[in-house]
Amino acid sequence: MTLSVSASGHAVREDLLTDDAGLLLVIRHFESKLLDLFDRGLLNGTTHTCLGQEHVPVALAPLLTEADFVFSNHRGHGHYLALRRDPAGLLAEITGREGAVCGGVGGSQHLLNGRYLSTGVQGQSLPVAVGTALHLARSEPGAVAVAFVGDGTWGEGSVYEALNMACLWRLPLLVVTENNGIAQSTPTSMELAGTIAGRAAAFGAAHHLTGTADVAGLRAEAAPLLAAVRAGAGPHVLEVDVHRLGPHSKGDDTRPAEELRRAAEHDWYAPLAAARPDLDERARRFVDDIAEEVLSRPLSGWRP
Numbered sequence: 001m002t003l004s005v006s007a008s009g010h011a012v013r014e015d016l017l018t019d020d021a022g023l024l025l026v027i028r029h030f031e032s033k034l035l036d037l038f039d040r041g042l043l044n045g046t047t048h049t050c051l052g053q054e055h056v057p058v059a060l061a062p063l064l065t066e067a068d069f070v071f072s073n074h075r076g077h078g079h080y081l082a083l084r085r086d087p088a089g090l091l092a093e094i095t096g097r098e099g100a101v102c103g104g105v106g107g108s109q110h111l112l113n114g115r116y117l118s119t120g121v122q123g124q125s126l127p128v129a130v131g132t133a134l135h136l137a138r139s140e141p142g143a144v145a146v147a148f149v150g151d152g153t154w155g156e157g158s159v160y161e162a163l164n165m166a167c168l169w170r171l172p173l174l175v176v177t178e179n180n181g182i183a184q185s186t187p188t189s190m191e192l193a194g195t196i197a198g199r200a201a202a203f204g205a206a207h208h209l210t211g212t213a214d215v216a217g218l219r220a221e222a223a224p225l226l227a228a229v230r231a232g233a234g235p236h237v238l239e240v241d242v243h244r245l246g247p248h249s250k251g252d253d254t255r256p257a258e259e260l261r262r263a264a265e266h267d268w269y270a271p272l273a274a275a276r277p278d279l280d281e282r283a284r285r286f287v288d289d290i291a292e293e294v295l296s297r298p299l300s301g302w303r304p
Helices: 014-018 022-037 055-063 077-083 085-093 125-139 151-155 157-168 196-203 216-230 255-266 269-276 277-295
Strands: 001-004 011-013 068-072 116-118 145-150 173-179 206-211 236-239
Touching: 011 022, 011 125, 014 022, 014 277, 022 055, 022 077, 022 085, 022 125, 022 216, 022 269, 055 077, 055 145, 055 216, 068 077, 068 125, 068 269, 077 085, 077 116, 085 277, 116 125, 125 145, 125 173, 145 151, 151 173, 151 196, 157 196, 173 196, 173 216, 196 206, 196 236, 216 236, 269 277
Parallel strands: 068 116, 068 145, 145 173, 173 236, 206 236
Antiparallel strands: 001 011
16 A cells, blocks of 8 residues: 655555545545544544535546645535545544644635645635636646535625626636536525526526536546537536535535425445445544544644
8 A cells, every 4th residue: 555645744655546536535534533533522623525426626637736726615625635635634624733734724614735626615706717717828828726616605696797708708618517406405496597598698608507426427528518618618617417415514404304305316436435445444444543543642733
């Protein structure tokens, strides 16, 4: 088993974090661990897990480069882990321990690590992503700005102001919409008129819809979209139909049991865990070991 040291100084198992299946399982167990820590009173504040949506960032991560700027959101742990492969640093940030990504002041939602930025404010990232895309177009041709948003974010006015400018200037912007069909506790059908495809078309942005939970399949669909954006084709919207298995945050799921059962039927985890039980157990132990080690650290001392 190959070991390396992450940015936070923690030894990691490279084979788990570089293999698609291993990375999927690490993210799943990381998110489940957060909910467990909350139940045990070991975490404060709130957190929004990406349970059921892990395949999206795992599929896209190899298509991105160090020059690309990624904007994430409140449900962004999977995005960060897929791109930075630093579970210890992220857990230290969430728990306010030494070795935290941002000194423990960003918490679960607000992270900055190189060209990765997340925010908990819906719609906030799109205007910033457009400004970044304008800079990249002028100074770093071939680099793109990627903004991960949810279906509920399409109810924010800033999204449309940002898209208007991005399409007018044909900026290198990819908007990845993880459409889980519910905005906090409101079904998308009750808060979004029309379609995301129609809204993208109104500005002249290309749109691609997929419902696959297969990492390789999603990567194959996304690759030509990113290539087109890099080549100057202007903004693209990649909409991925996903299923949110967990609550909005740590314990506020208002959906009926039947709806949760239907969502679970689309989950990638059970088939993968059944096919590779040894890998699943290794990923679980890996996350357990990280949690034990990080929680033993002193509290972070932030310095401005």
